[in-house]
Ligand SMILES: Nc1ncnc2c1ncn2[C@@H]1O[C@H](COP(=O)(O)OP(=O)(O)OP(=O)(O)O)[C@@H](O)[C@H]1O
C-alpha cells in the first residue's frame with residue numbers, strides 16, 4: 001500500500017533522512033521505532049508532503065506522492081495524527097469533527113457518531129472548546145478528526161506520548177481495533193511496549209536511517225538490537 005524507496009529529506013542544510021526505505025502492506029500495522037530525534041516524525045512529514053524528500057520515491061496505492069500537496073495526499077486516503085496534536089482551539093469538539101468530516105463513494109465508514117462510539121468520553125463533552133481539553137481528550141480528538149476524513153491508511157505519530165497510563169491503555173485498545181476496521185497503520189513510537197503489542201512488523205530508525213527490520217516476534221527476541229537502538 002505504501003512504498004518508500006531511498007528518500008533523503010532535509011531541513012534547510014540539515015540532512016535528516018538518509019536513503020530511507022520502508023513498505024507497509026494493506027491490512028498491516030507497522031511500527032517505526034526509534035529514540036528521540038531519530039527521524040520518525042520527519043519520515044511522517046515526508047510521506048504527507050509537509051517536508052518533501054529531495055531524492056527518492058514514495059508510492060501510495062501505486063501512485064507517486066512526490067510533488068503532491070499535503071491536502072491532496074490526505075485526500076488519497078491518508079489520515080495523519082501529528083505529534084503536535086493540533087486542534088482548532090476556539091471551536092468545540094463537535095465543530096472540530098464537523099469540519100473534518102469527509103465522505104467518499106467507495107469508502108464512507110466514519111462520521112461523528114461513529115467517532116463518539118469509539119471515544120464516548122468525547123461525546124459527553126462535545127460542546128466544550130477544544131482549547132480547554134486535557135492531553136488525553138485532545139489526543140482522542142486528533143485521532144477522531146483523522147478518522148472522520150475516512151482514511152484507509154493512518155499515520156500515528158507517538159499517539160500515547162505523555163499521557164496518563166489509563167488513557168494509554170484505552171488508546172492501545174482503540175488502535176488495536178483499527179486493523180479489524182480495515183485500516184492500515186504506520187505507528188511511530190519511542191515506547192517499545194506500546195508498539196510491539198500493537199504491530200505486525202517493525203522498523204528501527206536511528207540517525208535518519210533504517211537500522212533493522214523484521215517481525216515483532218523477532219524483535220522481541222533480539223535483545224542486542226533493542227539495547228543498541230531503543231533502550232534509553
Ligand atoms: N523543523 C526542523 N528544523 C531543523 N531540524 C529539525 C526540524 N525538525 C526536526 N529536526 C531535526 O531532525 C532530526 C529528526 O527529528 P524528528 O523530529 O524526525 O525525530 P523523531 O524521531 O520524531 O524524535 P522524537 O521522538 O523526539 O519525536 C533531529 O535531529 C531534529 O533535531
Ligand SMILES: [Mg+2]
Nearest residue numbers: 040041042083
Ligand atoms: Mg517525533
